[in-house]
Amino acid sequence: MTDTTTLLARRNRALGAGAPLFYEHPLHIVRGEGCYVYDADGRRYIDMYNNVPCVGHANPVVVEAMTRQQATLNVHSRYLHEAVVEFCERLAALHGPQIESVILSCSGTEANEVALRMARFATGRRGILCTDATYHGNSELVSSLSRLGQSRSSNPSVRAFPFPEKFRPIAPGLGEDALCDAYLEKLNDAIAELQASGEGVAAMIVCSILANEGLPDIPAGFMPRAAAMVREAGGLVIADxxxxGYTRTGHWWGYEVTGFTPDIVVTGKPMGNGLPLAATAASRALVETFRARTRYFNTFASSPLQAAVGMAVLDEIEQRDLRSNVATVGAALKAALTQRKGTSDTIGDVRGHGLFIGVEMVKPANNAPDSELATRVINRLKDRGFLTSNAGAFANVVKIRPPLPFSQADAAAFLLAWDATIAELVSDRRGA
Ligand SMILES: Cc1ncc(COP(=O)(O)O)c(C=O)c1O
Known part of the structure; x- marks a missing residue:
């Protein structure tokens, strides 16, 4: 077996140095099963990060569907194939009646690109609204929305507004309603700028739970009121x-949690349990407007393989009732971590929904974001056999987002590791 140092040097040459890697001492994993992955020395880690293998690593039902279909037929999409139609029908039916038709693709980036172009074609306008700490993908158009902060996008038709949150609110001392109004005012300013510049408003695109922003608690009413303002300005609402999605929050869709109805829904990561599979879903009229303008074709998308695997993932979620597991285990884990907030001055906040939890690490003196501490927590948890990472506008949020079958026993083991890690870091701080 190649040792880690040699493999890292080879990787730097083969992939180019700078290809992202997690952890101070990178992890060399060779196998996965359910919620566990195993390193080259056979050590087991509990996966508390990966949402792509949503129904578990090496899920046998998905593997069987994938193998069977690949051994039967896999070809591009310009033929009739019943499973492809059935999968798109099934996917659309998981939303409200406004979602009727689906365009399949191979990544979240592609699906978001389709959504943005669809909104532009349908409205005849170009302006795109997004939050100031978002990430929706890596193509030229979609990456022009990434983590803009106070700066302007390189793309003149993009305007960012501050993401709504209660922990570090945009103005101090406001009640929840007034805070919601303050954020909506900023959105209104962004809409007005797009209108004044002649771009107009084609769409607002938001992750329904603001995951990359750090899973903030959003002032009540913000999302539905923001959606109404965008529609009033003639734009469409895209839920990323x-x-x-896919029961991550204990509900099928994040927009159910934050209370708005999208015109276009984009899905990706968990859909294929690792097989590249993404979708842009909307009304038939919107989808057909896009199709008429582009003759969109995507070699590996809408294939019998995508359909077979996509159906197997939906079967697993439904037949094992993973949504209930997410709701139950997630609520207990969040409650346990919230309890710890009361006893640790380095935990500023615990937030999230279902099996998607963020723990905001702060400097005790002034509650300022402490990304270094979050990085230390993540690395020490990894040394104890638990995989997490960091996220959020300040990269100081420990991100917990395990595969959906994550169990109470796994959560209990994690809490022991969490307590030991925090105690160790507190003792390091005292000794420093
Ligand atoms: C909210 C969100 N949208 C879209 C994407 C892009 O997906 P992909 O990497 O499959 O292109 C990501 C990736 O992290 C994401 O977090």
Whole structure:
């Protein structure tokens, strides 16, 4: 077996140095099963990060469907195939009646690109609204929305508004309603700028639970009121469910949690349990407007293989009732971590929904974001056999987002590791 140092040097040459890697001492994993992955020395880690293998690593039902279909037929989409139609029908039916038709693709980026172009074609306008700490993908158009902060996008038709949150609110001392109004005012400013510049409003795109922003608690009413304002300005509302969807929150869709109705829904990561599979879903009229303007074709998308695997993932979620597991285990884990907030001055906040929890690490003196501490927590948890990472506008949120079958026993083991990690870091701080 190649040792880690040699493999890292080879990787830097083969992939180019700078290809992202997690952890101070990178993890060399060779196998996965359910919620566990195993490193090259056979050590087991509990996976508390990966949402792509949503129904578990090496899920046998998915593997069987994948193998069977690949051994039967796998070809591009310009033929009739019943399973492809059935999968798109099944996917659309998981939303409200406004969602009727689906365009399949191979990544969240592609699906978001389709959604943005669809909104532009349908409205005849170009302006795109997004939050100031978002990430929706890596193409030229979609990456022009990434983590803009106070700066302007390189793309003149993009305007960012501050993401709504209660922990570090945009103005101090406001009640929840007034805070919601303050954020909506910022959205209104962004809409007005797009209108004044002649771009107009084609769409607002938001992750339904603001995952990359750090899973903030959003002032009540913000999302539905924001959606109404965007529609009033003639734009469409795109829910990016790449992270939030597929029962991650204990509900099928993140927009059910934050209370709005999208015109276009984008899904990706968990759909294929690792097989590249993504979708842009909307009304038939919107989808057909896009199709008429583009003759969109995507070689590996809408294939019998995508359909077979996509159906197997839906079967697993439904037949094992993973949504209930997410709701139960997630609520207990969040409650346990929230309890710890009361006893640790380095935990500023615990947030999230279902099996998607963020723990915000702060400096005790002033509650300022402490990304270094979050990084230390993540690395020490990894040394104890638990995989997490960091997220959020300040990269100081420990991100917990395990595969959906994550169990109470796994959660209990994690809490022991969490307590030991925090105690160790507190003792390091005292000794420093
Ligand atoms: C909310 C969100 N949307 C879209 C994407 C892009 O998906 P992909 O990496 O499959 O292109 C990501 C990726 O992290 C994401 O977090």
């Amino acid at each position: 469910e790449v992270q939030a």
